[in-house]
Amino acid sequence: MCLELQSIYKKFKKFSIMDFNLKLQRGEIMGLVGTSGSGKTTIASILLRLLNPDSGNFYINRKNVYDLKRREFSRIVQGIFQNPARALNPRKRISFLLKEPFLVHGNFPSDREISSLLSALSLPREVMEAYPTQLSGGQLQRVAIARAISLNPSYLIADEPTSALDPTVQIQIIDLLLKLNREKNIGLLFISHDLNQVFYISQKVAVLSEGIILEMGNTEEILSSPHPYTDFLMKGTATTLSEVKGACPFYGTCPYAKEICERKLPPLKKIGKNHLVRCHIM
Numbered sequence: 001m002c003l004e005l006q007s008i009y010k011k012f013k014k015f016s017i018m019d020f021n022l023k024l025q026r027g028e029i030m031g032l033v034g035t036s037g038s039g040k041t042t043i044a045s046i047l048l049r050l051l052n053p054d055s056g057n058f059y060i061n062r063k064n065v066y067d068l069k070r071r072e073f074s075r076i077v078q079g080i081f082q083n084p085a086r087a088l089n090p091r092k093r094i095s096f097l098l099k100e101p102f103l104v105h106g107n108f109p110s111d112r113e114i115s116s117l118l119s120a121l122s123l124p125r126e127v128m129e130a131y132p133t134q135l136s137g138g139q140l141q142r143v144a145i146a147r148a149i150s151l152n153p154s155y156l157i158a159d160e161p162t163s164a165l166d167p168t169v170q171i172q173i174i175d176l177l178l179k180l181n182r183e184k185n186i187g188l189l190f191i192s193h194d195l196n197q198v199f200y201i202s203q204k205v206a207v208l209s210e211g212i213i214l215e216m217g218n219t220e221e222i223l224s225s226p227h228p229y230t231d232f233l234m235k236g237t238a239t240t241l242s243e244v245k246g247a248c249p250f251y252g253t254c255p256y257a258k259e260i261c262e263r264k265l266p267p268l269k270k271i272g273k274n275h276l277v278r279c280h281i282m
């Protein structure tokens, strides 16, 4: 099974996603990394059908996703977000919030199903009686993940799922996502601005800048010969990206920039077995 975006374009007033391609297999973990405003949430929203692209294709198992009913689609692809509290009705107890996805799809979960969900998510039984405001951020994210996986989706789109959490809790959530990916064969798109987390969790990584993929490939291949922009991000320096349309977005800061980098956005080219870069000098 495979989820695929092909040549996606999406234009806002001052921003556009350009020619975005992605292929996520079931059981695989892919990371999408980029600084704030690079277009990560736009991509996540397209993948969750919260936003329609202007053009391009979206397939699951080579079938056009837009031919699926939303309900069918939501059984296959689910999302988790930075602020889990936003998706949880504060007036409902956790016991209801855990049952809700089943009910929405016309199923009545057994106590056993709910118990196994709690234990898979390492949530204590006591949370069942609580309201969302009584839980910690980490517990709320676990509840959100429980809801997302309750109907056994094939793919999980995780948009900055750790960004609002304390560092120790971030690691717990990452380990939980790794476990769910392994045990339930979920295809995970892990979106973050944190390069370390993305490289730690992902087998493949895509690096986004200004709505453009600058590098994409196997984690090891990228780490062994990163794009100048990725290298720059890894060193943790702040970036000022070029405003010049048509240029490589990194040309203003890139230590290797040549004259052509200012004039022409490089095409994505293959430089390794599973490694694509958009760079004139590589």
Ligand SMILES: Nc1ncnc2c1ncn2[C@@H]1O[C@H](COP(=O)(O)OP(=O)(O)OP(=O)(O)O)[C@@H](O)[C@H]1O
Residues within 6 Å of the ligand: 012, 013, 014, 015, 034, 035, 036, 037, 038, 039, 040, 041, 042, 043, 193
């Ligand atoms: N509905 C919209 N209308 C107009 N512009 C939008 C809309 N949604 C997003 N944008 C713009 O698109 C750009 C990319 O936004 P997006 O939220 O995808 O970035 P991001 O990488 O998720 O950033 P962050 O790390 O801050 O979450 C931003 O400049 C944003 O202002």
Ligand SMILES: [Mg+2]
Residues within 6 Å of the ligand: 040, 041, 042, 160
């Ligand atoms: Mg975002």
